[in-house]
Amino acid sequence: MKTLIKNIGLLAGISESTRKEGPDMGVVHCLKDAWLLVDGDIIAGFGGKSVDESSPNAEETLPESDLILDAEGAMLMPAFCDSHTHVVYAGSRLKEFEDKIKGLSYAEIAARGGGILNSADRTHSASEEDLYRQSMERVLEMMAKGSGAIEIKSGYGLNTADELKMLRVIKRIADSVPAHIKATFLGAHAVARGMSKEDYVKQVCDEMIPAVAAEKLAEYVDVFCEKGFFSPEDTDLILTSAGKYGMKVKLHANQLHVSGGVQVGVKHNALSVDHLERTTDAEIACLKGSVTMPTMLPGASFFLREPYGNAKGFIENGLGVALASDYNPGSSPSGDMRFIMALGCIWMRLTPEQAFNAVTLNGAYAMGLSNIVGSIAKGKSANLILTKQGFNEIGSIAYLYQTPFIRKVFLKGKEI
Ligand SMILES: [Zn+2]
Known part of the structure; x- marks a missing residue:
């Protein structure tokens, strides 16, 4: 089944790269008066005119298709x-x-039974079916808001049985939605109640990671490397254990303190x-030349009234x-990536183009998916957002951040 999307005002995000860095982060390749052909679940081809007025624009014949969708200039x-x-x-x-x-502080809220342990208690009490049902509602909302690839972490289990329960729910979600879903094991999110940190780290390394690997429930492992949670030394032990099982690493680092997490990552x-x-020049120097993508979460800064990361410093x-x-x-009780883009522009002073690349191709890279999704390229998964009319400039997505902008979302070639 071939679908031709024609009369596209701006076809944005064309790239064969796997990630965008430095000055390239400010560049979003586009074509105007464009078309794109979806064949099954992949992008089979596209074309259009250069946005550069000085380039000659040859007329193209549109490819044959079973279905034609008019983008109406969007x-x-x-x-x-x-x-x-x-x-x-x-x-x-x-x-x-x-x-x-x-006005209660984080410590006071934790003392009243709040925080990660609160979610762990609720997750423990919920049946696997109920956990799936509640989580699916969120994933479906994220997809409707344009997310086509989503990483999901465990970490509200904090014991082997409940961590596996969470990861099975993630697998079931992955099997039931057209979005690309990646699972990350985050047993080291907090120390389980009644355990010493040393015993808990040992349990994560010697019991949980082997169990997760045996059931092939997660490709990635994550640790909350933060003062009062897990030190760089604890993190190193856990990541070394994960490496023995071929699991790759994603890490929580430098949220509340300069934690040493970047270096161990x-x-x-x-x-x-x-x-x-919270980062210094040492973190920037450490990341240079590495395979690691610095990832910032402005929704958490917004919700907690914490500082926003120095994204500009990294890009410069x-x-x-x-x-x-x-x-x-x-x-951060929201999965609205368009709002994340707006926060990136407003509070982190990212240009709309930098924010665009940060929520598409670089996000794909950060979950090992940038050869499959994240840009417009022949052979990539047809994960696409078609906007409403009037949204034919990159900047308008973040600028008009509350005006509904999505007309259709396609994931793996299917309209959702
Ligand atoms: Zn997190």
Whole structure:
């Protein structure tokens, strides 16, 4: 089945690269008056006129197709790639939201039974079916808002049985939606109640990771490398254990302190180091020349009223940046990647083009998917957003950040 999308005002995000870095982050390749052919679940071809007025624009004959969709002059772009979420959880943390409004600190909220352990208790009590049902609602909402590739972490289990339960739910979601889903094991999200940190790290290394690997439930492993949670030394032990089972690394680093997480992540060839609200020149120097994508989560900065990461500093030093939603019940209860783009532009001073690359191709890179999704390229998965009329400039997506802009979303070639 071939579908031709014609009369595209702006075909945005054309790229054969696997990631965007430095000055290239500010470039989004586009064609105007364009067409794109979807064959089954892949992009089979595209064409159009150069946006550069000085280039000669040859007329093209449109390819044959079974179905024609008129884009009516609007924009067609890659679906968003959200490389950091915790959308599998039970219940909500509305009470903590209200406590924060009243002025309670994180420590006070934790003392009242809040935080990650609160979500762990609710996730423990929920049946696997109920956890799946609640999580699917969030994933379907994210897809409707244009996310076509989503990473989901465990980490509200904090014991082997419940971590495996979460990962089975992620697998079931992956099997039931057209979005590309990647699973990450985050047993080291917090220390389980009643255990010493040393014993818990040992359990993660010697029991949980082998169990996850045996059932092939996660490709990636993550650690909350943060003062008061897991030190760089704990993190190194866990990542070394994961490496023995062929699991790749993604890491929570430098959210609340300069934690040393970036250095340990780069040492283990992490795909991404995430958060980075607090970094110094040492972190930038460490990331240069590495395979690791710095990933920032402005939704968490917004919700917690924490500083935004120095994305500009990374880009000015030749690095790339990805932006992700961090969708989770405690610190970022939204998976709206378009809002993440707007926060990137408004609070991190990213240009709309830099923000665009951060939520598409670089997000795909940060979950090991940039040869499959994240840009318009022949042979890539047909994960596409067709905008409403009037949205035919990159900047308009973040600028008109509350005006509905999606006309259709295609994932693996199917309209959702
Ligand atoms: Zn997170």
